[in-house]
Amino acid sequence: MDNLIRALGVSKHYGxxxxxxxINLDIAAGKIVGLIxxxxxxxxxxxxxxxxxxxxxxxxxxxxxNPQRERVRLLEQVSFIADTATLPRWMRVKELIAYTEAVxxxxxxxxxxxxxxxxxxxxxxxxxxxxxxMVTQLHLALIMAIDSQLLVLDEPTLGLDIIYxxxxxxxxxxxxxxxxxxxxxxxxxxxEIESILTDLVFISGGKxxxxxxxxxxxxxxxxxxxxxxxxxxxxxxxxxxxRNLLGGYGMLYENCVQRDSLAALGRLASPSLSDxxxxxxxxxxxxxxxx
Amino acid sequence: MKMNAIVxxxxxxxxxxRASFLWSQLIFGFLFYLSIVFFxxxxxxxxxxxxxxxxxxxxxxxxxxxxxYLAISWALQVIVFAVVILVYTHSTLFSDRKTREIxxxxxxxxxxTASVLTKLAMICILVPLAIxxxxxxxxxxxxxxxxVVNPVLDDIWSALxxxxxxxxxxxxxxxxxxxxxxxxxxxxxxxxxxxRSPVTISLSVPLGLSILDAIAEKYFGFTLLFNDVxxxxxxxxxxxxxxxxxxxxTSVASIDLISSVGLQAASLALLFSALxxxxxxxxxxxxxxI
Numbered sequence: 001m002d003n004l005i006r007a008l009g010v011s012k013h014y015g016x017x018x019x020x021x022x023i024n025l026d027i028a029a030g031k032i033v034g035l036i037x038x039x040x041x042x043x044x045x046x047x048x049x050x051x052x053x054x055x056x057x058x059x060x061x062x063x064x065x066n067p068q069r070e071r072v073r074l075l076e077q078v079s080f081i082a083d084t085a086t087l088p089r090w091m092r093v094k095e096l097i098a099y100t101e102a103v104x105x106x107x108x109x110x111x112x113x114x115x116x117x118x119x120x121x122x123x124x125x126x127x128x129x130x131x132x133x134m135v136t137q138l139h140l141a142l143i144m145a146i147d148s149q150l151l152v153l154d155e156p157t158l159g160l161d162i163i164y165x166x167x168x169x170x171x172x173x174x175x176x177x178x179x180x181x182x183x184x185x186x187x188x189x190x191x192e193i194e195s196i197l198t199d200l201v202f203i204s205g206g207k208x209x210x211x212x213x214x215x216x217x218x219x220x221x222x223x224x225x226x227x228x229x230x231x232x233x234x235x236x237x238x239x240x241x242x243r244n245l246l247g248g249y250g251m252l253y254e255n256c257v258q259r260d261s262l263a264a265l266g267r268l269a270s271p272s273l274s275d276x277x278x279x280x281x282x283x284x285x286x287x288x289x290x291x
Numbered sequence: 292m293k294m295n296a297i298v299x300x301x302x303x304x305x306x307x308x309r310a311s312f313l314w315s316q317l318i319f320g321f322l323f324y325l326s327i328v329f330f331x332x333x334x335x336x337x338x339x340x341x342x343x344x345x346x347x348x349x350x351x352x353x354x355x356x357x358x359x360y361l362a363i364s365w366a367l368q369v370i371v372f373a374v375v376i377l378v379y380t381h382s383t384l385f386s387d388r389k390t391r392e393i394x395x396x397x398x399x400x401x402x403x404t405a406s407v408l409t410k411l412a413m414i415c416i417l418v419p420l421a422i423x424x425x426x427x428x429x430x431x432x433x434x435x436x437x438x439v440v441n442p443v444l445d446d447i448w449s450a451l452x453x454x455x456x457x458x459x460x461x462x463x464x465x466x467x468x469x470x471x472x473x474x475x476x477x478x479x480x481x482x483x484x485x486x487r488s489p490v491t492i493s494l495s496v497p498l499g500l501s502i503l504d505a506i507a508e509k510y511f512g513f514t515l516l517f518n519d520v521x522x523x524x525x526x527x528x529x530x531x532x533x534x535x536x537x538x539x540x541t542s543v544a545s546i547d548l549i550s551s552v553g554l555q556a557a558s559l560a561l562l563f564s565a566l567x568x569x570x571x572x573x574x575x576x577x578x579x580x581i
Contacts, residue, residue, distance in 0.1 A: 054398055054579045075400040082394035088307070089392075095306050103399050185399030 004150060004182050005050060010058035012045050012206075019045040021206035022055060027199070029149070030179045033192050036277055037184045037203035037269035043186045046203065047154050050082055050184075063149065076105055079143045080152035087139055089128040094119055100142055102152045110143035115175065117279045133164035140168060144176045151176070153185045157192070165192060172196075190273040200273070202280050209280045218270055221279075222259060224251045234265050239278030300330035300401065300409040301417065304383075311375040312413075312421065319371050320425045323364055328436050335440065353437060353446045355455030361430045363461045366421045369467060374469075377415055380478035381489040383410050384571060388578075407479070411568060414475055419464035427457045470528065473560045476567035483571035498522065523556070 005027040012020040020042045027033055037043045048054035052067030052074055060067060063073045087096065093116075100107050119137045127135060136157070143151065157165040173196055177183060185193055200217055202210035212220065226234045227248040235242070237258060239251035252271050253262065262268055271279070305312055386406065387393045396406075431454065437449040468475070481493040497517075504515040 048579070051397075053394075055577075072400045072402045079575040080394075080398050082391065083363045084395075086398075088395060090307060092306075095302075097302055099299050100399070102302075103296045103401050105400075205526075222430065 002029060003027060004063055004138055005048075006022075006059070006061050007049075008059040010049060010056050011058050012042070012044075012049065012054070012056045018206045020049070021216070022058070023203075025201065025208060026210060027182065029182050030199045032177065032183045032196055033199040033201060034190065034197040034273070035184055035203060036190055036202050036273065037186075038199055038281060041203045042206040044154055047080075047152055047184070047186065047204075051075075051078065051152060066154055077148055078086065078150045078152065079146045079148040080154065081139055081143055081156045082154050087127045087135055089126070091126050091127050092123070093127070093138060094123040096127070096138070097123075098141060100146075104146055105149070106147040107142075108145045108147065112141050115141035115171070129133045133160055136160055136164060136168060140171060144171070147183060151181065151183045153183065153187075155187055156185070157187065157189065165189070169193065169196060173219070190277060194273045202277060204281045217276070220255055221271050221276055222253050222256060222262070223269050223271040223275065224262045224266050225249075225269065226251060232263070237262060241275075241282055243275070243278075250274065250275070252287075296401070297405070297409070300405060301413065303412045304409060307418075308375075308379060308454055309440070311379065312417075315375060315427050316368060317370055319366065319367060320429050321360040323367055324429050324432060327360060327363075327433065331436075332440070353441075354370075354451040354453040357434060357450045358438070358456040360433050361426055361454070361456045361460060363420060364429050365426050365463070368425060369464070371376050372422065376418065376475065377478070379410075380414070380475055381493065384479060384482035385489050401428075404572050407483070407568060407572045407575060408502065411476070411479065415465075415468050415472070415515055419461060419468060422464050423457060423461040426460060427454065430454050430457055468553060472564045473567075476571075480567040480571045483574040492552050 003026045005025065009016070009027075010020055010023040013101075023042075023046065026076040035043050041123075043121075045054065049056035049060055050062055050067055052062075052069075052071035055068050062074055067074055083113065091099075095132050097109060097112055100112075101109050116138070119133055119134065119141070121130065121138055121141075126151055127138070130138065140156075157168050165233065169192060172183070185197075186194055197214055199213050200210060201208060224239070225235055225245060225248060231249055234251050237251075237253060237256060240254045241252040243250045243252075248266070251260070252275065256262060259268065387396060434450045436448065436456065437450050441447075478489070478493050481489040481496075485492050500515065500517045501521060504517040508514045508518075
């Protein structure tokens, strides 16, 4: 499958601070990729590079285009929502729709109106009159009505309550996503996107720590929930991360071939993304705290 | 860029600045109309042959009184728009960079070149046209008013003929914009360049250069020519304004600003303006603040 995004040796410095450190990344079409990282990890910088909003060193191509040099042509194929507060507050809904329709060749007014039918948003409303959740619905309606090949979402549900957050991802999956479209999502609320991702990228300190499909992740990583009395046996299998649990430990293993042996020590489970994330970003292999 | 996308860019500017670009003109135009109508209603005296005497002064022809109305209305609108443009040029390439709104605009396939040139065209094309339309409508309503108080067909026809002055005033509006182009583009550049206050830069840089030039001339015996250019520019503006206000004997609209400016000076002014706009576009493309 052709790569939609290809990054080879991509770096970015802000003065002495390294935001991206020689990153290599390939993203194929039709994927939903979670770009997960702590604050200051380089997620937004990478997305800005992909969108042509910031220059980066190295080789970066998006749909065969140089994002910085061909930003306008690229944005005919790429949509993005930076966060929920970027729609101009002085604009009316009908003006936003009219503007987007006029400047974006792949925008469908009919689709946008269909999305808005299920909301309480009126055409005459000004953005500043809408609640944060409604602004998100409006932005999503505008973006989903664009038949783009790549959708970039940078913390799209930041500050929204749980109902709007759930609705956001439901709409995204039901009304937008198909096998031809690629979505990149960054968020701190990893548990919300866990079930919809096809691929996972962990980034920290400007470096890619993990780049794998969810299937690979499930096959590669396993968590053993073990009682305290079996901890030495479990530690002998070289976990990459150990955390305290009530009455025992959770030990995370990478590429462990002796799953049967582990199963004999306790309960095996697929690690949650947040546990895996912590394990990769902040490995902790000694047992801490007395149980 | 397609035509409807260009129109959308203009609409966006109008939507964003509707209070300053639309409502201020309509309100000032309406207030001026009301005050003139009130003034003439209390002071006019129609005589034979379509001559009008106001407050006992020598009589005017209907055509001339309409011309005077249009010229004063035009001058007032130019002053109102001068304030509007001063604010607009300083803020338009600055304020969107300071909010996350810029991320929405950058998510649309519109180049910075198109965006900056639209803003320039708003000032250079749309403002003169807006003045023309408001002036013409106001002038027509004024003729209607004159027709009501003096319903003589020949006089009304003569008054209607006076409206042709608005077309000449449209030409004058374009000339004023051309005269102001170096200042307009300088303000736009400051708006694109400033990190904190465009006004501070737009004022302090010329002021600093002026002081440097004065020091160089006084203590080192040479000049940077900045003060000479600035003086010539200000003098030209003052002379043009004075000419506009006094006018010629028969037509207040017969102003020729272009002939007042030499070809060399005009070329320099255009070159400076082009450089400022080019620099503003470059800054918009290469500065990443959010």
